[in-house]
Amino acid sequence: MAGTPSCKDHKEQGQEAAGVATFVKDYMSLLLPADLNLLWTIGAMLVAVLVLMLLSGLTLALSYTPDASLAFGSVEALERRMPSGWLLRSLHMTGASFFMAALYLHVFRGLYYGSYRAPRRGLWLIGSALLVMVMITAFAGYVLPWGQMSYWGADVAGKAVGAVPLIGPVLERIFLGGDAPGTATLHRMFVLHFTLAFSIVGAVLLHVAVLHTRGSSSPSGLRGQNPARMLPFYPYFTIKDTLGVVVMALLFTLVLCFWPGLITEPANYRPANPLHTPADIEPEWYFLPFYGMLQAVPSKFAGLLVSAGAVAVLFCVPWLDRGAGWIGEQTGQRWLARLAVSALVVSFVMAGLAGSHHVQGIWLLVGRLATVGYYAYFLGFLPFYAKLANWGERA
Ligand code: HEM
Known part of the structure; x- marks a missing residue:
């Protein structure tokens, strides 16, 4: 009968579930060099912040309006009138800064220890693509609240794209959706922001799956690869990663509750004004x-x-x-x-x-x-x- 799962469907579903279970079991017993230091917990911190960004972003999107005349008001209403709306937005904004900081540390760690060398070249390439995707997502997200810096940031980026010889003006129009930043730009940025966010999840899964096949490098080089000096991911590195994530969560809470000015730009709490160029147009710190x-x-x-x-x-x-x-x-x-x-x-x-x-x-x-x-x-x-x-x- 149409719509009734057949015996074959059940069998396939069962096989898929078994596949995922085997992958997780494999991962838990993965042997890693015992001397991995705390810099190797940054990957887990990135995964934790990514989950936070997705959950807070999806919830923020429920009350956001991508229209030049309504966007700023919709964000203000969320901050001031929705119960815990300020917390939701702060989580997303602080998360963006922590994500970028962790990402830069992750890249510098890789450069210092030469983690990009064979057999991890592909892993490095996926990582570099992730960096580009995260940067574009962060830029698109910053335009959404439609404050002064959002508007003028989009304007500067549009002009920078427009400086490309020959095709620059066409690229600028495609990017802005008109002659100047406006509702069309906001629609573009909104769509880009969440489609890229979900693509990042896919790319991270690939990144981690490739790491699983290639194994981690170690601070002490070849000595760390000696099987006698290796430990399974569970319980040793799950505990270490959890420690890293907890320390980051403490820092995160400190910044969010006591030092929000560290990551916010006051000019972006003024609505976008195309007739008033700020004295200093500058992007987010990252x-x-x-x-x-x-x-x-x-x-x-x-x-x-x-x-x-x-x-x-x-x-x-x-x-x-x-x-x-x-x-x-x-x-x-x-x-x-x-x-x-x-x-x-x-x-x-x-x-x-x-x-x-x-x-x-x-x-x-x-x-x-x-x-x-x-x-x-x-x-x-x-x-x-x-x-x-x-x-x-x-x-
Ligand atoms: C969304 C962004 C990213 C996430 C969530 C992520 C996640 C992870 C995780 C969980 C690990 C294993 C733990 C660790 O070694 O810290 C890892 C390892 C690694 N990542 Fe990333 N990563 C990201 C971006 C990048 C970028 C931008 C690069 C480089 C351009 C990169 C290069 C690497 C390399 C080379 C390793 C293996 C390190 C080693 O064992 O020596 N990753 N990543």
């Missing part, structure tokens, strides 16, 4: 390094290339560093990695500071030096990393 690089270059298009290239270069990392094997194995690689990644982090922070100031005088110089420092790691250091390490070991 985009400042890229904004600093965008501004450090005098030509708009070149600035866009340098800024987008700063993310794109991550996709090339496994091929820029021609070294094989494990970092931490050779003593020369250890101190070199420490020095080079420290210089990279300093450059990244300095680019961010330059991005939060007017691009003139000393800040222009800082922005340019930071941009050179950032690229020097990828294009000047990584290609010679292996040679330098061998030389360091012999010396």
Whole structure:
């Protein structure tokens, strides 16, 4: 009879359930290097914040209106009139900042320990794609409340896209849905925001599944891969990951309850006004390094290339560093990695500071030096990393 599940359907469902159960069981007994430090718990923190973002985002969407004349009011009504509406929005906003902070730490950890080297190249590529997806999602989300920074941020992004030679004006119109940010832009950003959010879940599942087949690297290199020095994921790393997530949750609560000004921009609590350009248009803190690089270059298009290239270069990392094997194995690689990644982090922070100031005088110089420092790691250091390490070991 049509609509009645057949015996075959039941059998297939049973097989699927058994497949998932086997995967989870496999994961729990996965052997991992015993010396994984707390930096390896950041992945679990990312997963926890992702779940929080999805749940709070879905609930926020129930009362949000993607219309230029109603969006700001709908968010204000949620904050002021809905029971615990302020909490819901704060969870989502604080979550975005924690997600980006954890993501940057996760990437720097990978660079420091050379987690991108074979056999984890594919894993790194999926991770880089995730970073791009998360950044676009965060940008689209920031436009939604339609405050002053949302509006002018969309305007700056539209103009940056418009600076692409030949196709720029068409791209700008597609991005904005008109000549200036408006309701069409909001619709685009709203759709982009939640479709990408769900695509991120799919990409994370792939990321974790690939990690499962390739295994984790370890801070002590090849020594950590010795089967005698490995422990199963359950209970050892489940407990360690839970500790990481709890510590993050405590920090999260502190920021949310006692220091919300750390992550919020007061100008975005004013409704968008197309007739009043704010004195300082600046993105959320997590985009400042890229904004600093965008501004450090005098030509708009070149600035866009340098800024987008700063993310794109991550996709090339496994091929820029021609070294094989494990970092931490050779003593020369250890101190070199420490020095080079420290210089990279300093450059990244300095680019961010330059991005939060007017691009003139000393800040222009800082922005340019930071941009050179950032690229020097990828294009000047990584290609010679292996040679330098061998030389360091012999010396
Ligand atoms: C939504 C974003 C992401 C989530 C939820 C996520 C999740 C995870 C998890 C749970 C792990 C295992 C635990 C750990 O090693 O911390 C992991 C490992 C890893 N991730 Fe990610 N990740 C994300 C983004 C990225 C990005 C942007 C990159 C790099 C560009 C990346 C590269 C890696 C690498 C190389 C490993 C293996 C590390 C090792 O064992 O040495 N991930 N990720």
